Amino acid sequence: MSVWDDVRERHLAAAQATHERERQQAISAYVDGRLGRDAMLDRLRQADAAMERIRRDALRQDWVPRRPGRRMPKADQIVAYWVDRGELFQIDPDEPGCFACGLPVDEWGRLERGHLVDRWAGGLDGPQNLVMLCSPCNRVMPGFLPGQEAEAVAWVQNGGSFEVWLNAAMAAARDGMSAQAS
């Protein structure tokens, strides 16, 4: 047994779920008339080939998880994504602050990009899976698995934890005091 067996299972399960979603999307697009028959078949073939590659790769003895390439969207894109989706998170694009605890910052770029579904478990680097968090919130955020998206969103909506909020507020107050002192 390799130490990665558990991670491998999760990796494969996540890839399988993505694969099924891709197939479903191609088929619905064909049914809705948005995609021609050949284009749909092409997409199904591509999805199958990609899944086959992932499976072959993951079943090798020496497989270790590879972190997906870092092609994460910029902070502003993540904020714009969630602002477009209404009131899931209490955010104002002109008032940068941690999505979870609300800690205000000068600009969105000062926050970290936190994954809703853990990237080790196959979580995407797209804005739909990213939220802007202060570093204390990002550190204590649990690693949510595929299928636990709602729990991850609820965790952020509930402000991470009060303790996190308190620590962040105290750190901000300390920074403010030292900025005034200098």
Ligand SMILES: [Zn+2]
């Ligand atoms: Zn926070």
